[in-house]
Every structure is written in structure tokens, then in C-alpha cells.
Amino acid sequence: MVAYIVRRMLHACVVVLLVSILIFIIIRLLPGDPIIMLLNQSTGVSFTAEQIEDLRHQFGLDKPIPVQYKDWILDVLRGDFGISIINRYNIGAEIAKKLPVTLCLGLTSFVIGLIIGPILGVISAVRRGKAVDTLVTIAANIGITAPQFWVGILLIFLFGLKLGWLPIYGYTLPWEDFVMSVKQSVMPVVVLAMFPVASSARQMRSSMIEVMHEDYIRTAWAKGLKEKAVIIRHAVKNSLIPVVTLQGLLLRNIVGGSVIVETVFVIPGMGKFMIDSMLAHDYTVVQACAFIMILVVVISNLIVDLSYGWLDPRIRYD
Amino acid sequence: MTELKSDPAAVFAVEDDLLPPVNETRRFFRVLFSRKIVVFGAAIIFITIVCALFANGIAPFEPNKQDLKNVLAAPDFTHWLGTDAIGRDLLSRIIHGTRVALLIGVGTVVISAILGSVIGLVAGYASGFLQAIIMRATDALMALPPIMLALLISAILGGGVRGVMIAVAVSLLPGYIRLIAGQVLSLKENDYIMAERSMGASRTRIMFRHLLPNCMSPLIVQMTMMMGLAILTEASLSFLSLGIIPPTPAWGAMVYDGYRFLLRNPLLSIAPGLSIMLLVFAFNMVGDGLRDALDPRLRGAL
Numbered sequence: 001m002v003a004y005i006v007r008r009m010l011h012a013c014v015v016v017l018l019v020s021i022l023i024f025i026i027i028r029l030l031p032g033d034p035i036i037m038l039l040n041q042s043t044g045v046s047f048t049a050e051q052i053e054d055l056r057h058q059f060g061l062d063k064p065i066p067v068q069y070k071d072w073i074l075d076v077l078r079g080d081f082g083i084s085i086i087n088r089y090n091i092g093a094e095i096a097k098k099l100p101v102t103l104c105l106g107l108t109s110f111v112i113g114l115i116i117g118p119i120l121g122v123i124s125a126v127r128r129g130k131a132v133d134t135l136v137t138i139a140a141n142i143g144i145t146a147p148q149f150w151v152g153i154l155l156i157f158l159f160g161l162k163l164g165w166l167p168i169y170g171y172t173l174p175w176e177d178f179v180m181s182v183k184q185s186v187m188p189v190v191v192l193a194m195f196p197v198a199s200s201a202r203q204m205r206s207s208m209i210e211v212m213h214e215d216y217i218r219t220a221w222a223k224g225l226k227e228k229a230v231i232i233r234h235a236v237k238n239s240l241i242p243v244v245t246l247q248g249l250l251l252r253n254i255v256g257g258s259v260i261v262e263t264v265f266v267i268p269g270m271g272k273f274m275i276d277s278m279l280a281h282d283y284t285v286v287q288a289c290a291f292i293m294i295l296v297v298v299i300s301n302l303i304v305d306l307s308y309g310w311l312d313p314r315i316r317y318d
Numbered sequence: 319m320t321e322l323k324s325d326p327a328a329v330f331a332v333e334d335d336l337l338p339p340v341n342e343t344r345r346f347f348r349v350l351f352s353r354k355i356v357v358f359g360a361a362i363i364f365i366t367i368v369c370a371l372f373a374n375g376i377a378p379f380e381p382n383k384q385d386l387k388n389v390l391a392a393p394d395f396t397h398w399l400g401t402d403a404i405g406r407d408l409l410s411r412i413i414h415g416t417r418v419a420l421l422i423g424v425g426t427v428v429i430s431a432i433l434g435s436v437i438g439l440v441a442g443y444a445s446g447f448l449q450a451i452i453m454r455a456t457d458a459l460m461a462l463p464p465i466m467l468a469l470l471i472s473a474i475l476g477g478g479v480r481g482v483m484i485a486v487a488v489s490l491l492p493g494y495i496r497l498i499a500g501q502v503l504s505l506k507e508n509d510y511i512m513a514e515r516s517m518g519a520s521r522t523r524i525m526f527r528h529l530l531p532n533c534m535s536p537l538i539v540q541m542t543m544m545m546g547l548a549i550l551t552e553a554s555l556s557f558l559s560l561g562i563i564p565p566t567p568a569w570g571a572m573v574y575d576g577y578r579f580l581l582r583n584p585l586l587s588i589a590p591g592l593s594i595m596l597l598v599f600a601f602n603m604v605g606d607g608l609r610d611a612l613d614p615r616l617r618g619a620l
Contacts, residue, residue: 018458150591256463
């Protein structure tokens with residue numbers, strides 16, 4: 001078991017390292033030289049070629065790319081993300097402000113998906129072919145196919161502009177103003193949780209239907225157990241395993257979705273931070289954001305993988 | 319007679335002998351269209367293809383023709399869905415938008431399926447170092463949310479149809495590599511591969527003549543499913559203004575443009591978004607149907 005955990009953690013480190021190298025290379029290829037962009041902003045002041053070289057040197061952009069990567073990753077491991085080339089703020093401090101926002105929204109959506117999705121799936125499987133089943137199946141298909149930004153805009157139109165029930169933009173952390181935070185979270189969380197709920201429900205439904213045909217379920221019925229006991233104690237527990245496998249994928253999807261949801265609802269989190277920096281050609285910030293988001297995905301996947309063994313003792317660690 | 323009925327196996331055995339041989343093509347289509355929802359999906363895809371091919375004939379107006387005297391017009395009999403902020407007819411732009419959606423959907427899926435299959439075949443069939451490298455790199459790519467990978471690449475290439483196509487294709491690639499490599503890993507243990515090898519067949523022959531054809535069913539199903547995802551990713555990129563470049567009508571960008579005028583004419587955002595959803599839904603449903611018709615054992619696996 002311990003050996004397995006260590007191996008999984010090493011594997012996670014390798015993945016993070018590989019992706020960070022990949023991101024670093026991709027970002028060096030982004031168009032628009034940040035130094036030139038910076039100079040263009042300061043209108044009226046002219047720079048000499050020497051000053052430009054100085055700036056380039058100051059940010060370490062004159063070194064070869066492998067050296068730049070080594071310097072950067074060593075700084076990151078020490079918790080130093082450097083400063084933004086365009087706006088001169090400390091990236092680490094900015095991330096510390098924005099990461100909690102994304103984590104709060106993402107985690108809430110994830111938990112909602114993990115609870116509501118399987119419940120809907122079970123109901124749908126147990127009442128297979130009935131109206132409830134049809135309804136859940138249609139809703140799940142909509143949840144999987146509807147573009148997140150579009151659903152967000154529909155919600156804004158309906159509950160924000162027409163009915164005026166919910167604020168249409170911004171975010172407050174729950175420990176600052178809880179009521180406001182809940183109000184502002186409702187729509188983004190609905191949009192973020194839509195896909196996880198739908199996928200979990202679908203997976204749960206199909207694995208439940210499969211499990212219900214197993215011999216041990218027939219045995220449970222034959223023993224004269226009540227429907228509740230058969231379904232909850234025997235069927236649900238065994239059908240949950242493929243749903244848990246799916247959670248890693250859904251976490252990745254939630255992190256990706258934060259980019260879109262935070263843009264639609266103007267939420268100052270990591271996703272919007274990354275898009276804004278991308279549009280401003282702010283290299284160092286995009287790089288740091290991407291790194292943090294991958295870290296979130298990898299760590300949460302690690303947790304999902306490890307929780308497996310706890311859920312299914314049949315899994316051997318070798 | 320009663321004896322026969324009590325033993326179902328015997329009944330089937332008799333009937334199997336009497337039945338005429340099944341026409342595989344007809345069986346395929348019968349299973350494929352047995353569910354109404356699949357027929358509905360196929361109809362939507364058909365209409366979309368017709369719209370894309372004959373956009374100029376079907377659309378009532380030029381998609382980029384501005385009419386500054388008639389901006390943000392409400393829906394009426396000339397402009398069925400109204401006009402946008404610079405007086406372009408919304409319906410015509412949606413009809414022309416089918417071109418980008420289908421081009422990106424079909425184009426990226428074909429590109430990534432071809433590349434992914436070749437890489438997956440190699441990764442599954444080769445062993446040792448090469449396999450380890452490809453699989454680790456795929457794992458690493460799988461850790462990235464596909465939308466983020468697509469965003470980064472689209473930003474590098476500066477958007478546009480070509481840029482978005484490459485970006486979305488790369489973001490779909492790891493899924494195909496995993497799928498094909500996994501299939502090959504189990505297929506290559508089969509006796510017929512061993513037989514072929516002992517007859518001295520080359521690796522390329524085994525990979526392309528034997529392994530690849532056996533991966534076709536899951537590959538086709540995956541491609542149909544990915545079509546929807548590709549269209550969604552393209553729309554998201556365009557919505558974030560890092561995708562298709564403005565005057566070209568793209569549904570995602572239209573949703574974004576309409577966002578600011580939600581109270582004036584909500585259709586500007588709602589109608590193109592609905593088109594995205596319908597098309598993605600259609601591809602997913604047809605993918606489901608194809609899976610059932612090609613290989614019911616894949617149910618739950620894909």
C-alpha cells in the first residue's frame with residue numbers, strides 16, 4: 001500500500017514536470033514579444049536599443065530556453081512565480097488571492113456532481129423506462145451537450161436580468177460575506193456542476209442496470225431483503241466504482257470550465273486571470289496560471305486514485 | 319410441441335436453421351435507426367450539411383452585409399431572427415455558421431483520428447522504451463484540461479480556421495492514442511497475430527492490415543462522439559475571442575457578441591447557442607446509435 005502511494009506520487013511528479021516543460025515551450029512560442037508590448041504601452045517615452053536589451057536581461061529573456069526553464073522551475077519550487085512583465089505585480093501574491101475563488105467554486109461543483117449525479121442515476125435505473133427515467137436521461141443529455149457559456153448567459157438573462165433574483169457578476173469569498181457569496185455562487189456553480197452531474201448520472205445509470213442483473217443481486221432478492229436494502233447496500237455500492245473512475249476526468253473538466261464560467265460571470269479567479277493574461281500577452285502570468293491549474297488537476301486525480309482502494313477492497317496494489 | 323417450447327435453446331436452434339442469412343448492411347441500418355432519437359440526430363446532421371453546402375442559396379441575406387439603419391432590429395418577416403449590432407441578419411449568419419462548425423468538427427476529428435491511430439498503434443505494438451515515452455507523454459497531456467491545451471495552441475497560432483483546427487485536433491489527440499493503444503494491447507495477444515508473425519509478416523503489415531481494421535468500430539464511434547466535443551471546443555474558443563476571427567460567422571463568437579444586447583434582443587445570444595447544442599446533441603446521439611449498431615459490447619466502455 002505504502003509502496004503504491006509512493007509510486008503514484010512519483011508518477012504525479014513526473015506528469016507535472018512533463019506538462020510544465022510542455023507549457024513552458026508552448027508559451028515561448030506565443031506571438032508578441034512582451035518587452036515590445038511593454039514599451040508600446042509607455043507612449044511618449046522612447047527607449048534606446050540598449051535599454052531594451054537591459055530589460056530583456058532583467059527578465060532573463062536573453063538566456064537560452066532550457067536555462068530559462070531551469071531558473072523558472074527552481075523559483076517556482078521555492079514558491080516564487082516572479083513578477084508580471086506587463087503590469088509589474090507579484091504573480092505569486094495575485095495567485096494567492098485568485099486561487100481560493102476558483103477552488104471554492106470548483107470544489108462546490110465537484111461535491112454537487114458527486115452527490116446529485118449518482119442519486120439521479122440510481123433513481124433513473126431503478127425506475128427504468130418510466131417517466132422519471134426519460135426525464136433524467138434527457139436532462140443528462142442536455143447537461144453534456146449544452147455549451148457552458150451559453151447556459152451561463154441564459155441564466156443571467158432569466159434570473160439576473162428578467163427576474164432580478166441573483167447578482168449577474170462578481171464573487172465574494174464565503175468567509176467575507178456568506179449570504180452574498182451564496183447568491184453570487186448559485187449560477188456559476190450550476191453551470192460548472194452541469195457536466196459532472198450529467199456524466200455521473202449517466203454512468204451511474206448504466207452501471208446500475210448492469211449490476212442489477214448480477215447473481216448476488218438475485219441472491220439478495222431471494223433472501224427476502226427489502227428493496228431499499230438490495231439497492232443501497234448491494235447494488236449502489238458496487239455500481240459506484242466506475243463512477244469514481246470518472247471523477248478524475250470530471251475534475252479536469254471543472255478546472256477547464258472555470259476559464260469559461262469565470263469569463264461569463266466576471267469572477268476574479270484563476271480562469272479569468274489566465275484568459276486576461278493571454279489576451280494581454282503576459283507570458284509569465286499565463287505560465288504560472290497553467291502550472292497551478294495542472295497542479296490542481298494532478299493532485300485531485302491522485303486523491304481520486306487513492307480513494308479507490310478504500311472504496312473497492314478488491315483492488316490490489318501491485 | 320410442448321416439449322420443444324419448454325426448452326428455449328432447442329427452439330432457437332431450429333429457428334436458426336430455418337432463418338435466411340441476415341443481410342449485414344440491412345441489420346446495421348435497422349439497429350442504427352431503431353431509436354427515434356437517433357433518427358432525430360441524423361436529421362439534424364443532414365439539415366446542417368445541406369445548410370453548409372448551400373448556405374448562399376438558403377440564407378435570405380449576405381452574412382456580412384451591414385445595414386446600419388436597421389441595427390438590433392426585433393424579429394419580423396424580413397429578418398426572422400432580427401439583426402445584430404451592426405445590422406447583419408442573424409438567421410443568415412447562423413446558416414453560414416454551419417460551415418465553420420462542420421469544417422472544424424469534421425476536419426479536426428479526421429486529423430486527430432489519423433494521427434492518433436498511427437501513434438496509438440505504434441505505442442500499443444512497440445514495447446519498452448518507445449511505448450513508455452509515448453504513454454507517459456499521453457498521460458501528461460491528459461492531465462491538461464482539453465480546453466486549456468486548445469486555448470494555448472490557438473493563441474500561439476493566432477486563431478482563424480486553420481489555427482483553431484490544429485488547436486482542437488491536438489487537444490483531442492491524447493484520447494485517440496489511449497483508445498487505440500489500449501485496443502492494440504489486448505488485440506496483439508490473439509492467436510491470429512501470432513500466426514501472422516510466425517509466417518514472417520512485417521510489423522507494418524501486422525499493424526495496418528490486422529490490428530488497425532480490428533480497432534475500426536471503437537474508432538468510428540469515438541470519432542462521432544468527438545465531433546460534438548470538437549464543435550463545443552471551437553465554440554468556446556470563439557466565445558473567448560481566441561478562436562475564429564470576427565467577420566467569419568462562428569456560433570461561439572455570435573453568442574459572445576449578443577451577450578451585451580441580452581435585453582434588446584436575447585435571440586442574438588440564444589439562437590446561435592441553441593444551434594451549437596442541437597448539433598452537438600445530434601452527433602452524440604448518432605454516436606450512441608453507431609455504437610449499438612457496430613458493436614454492442616462497447617456499451618459503457620465508450
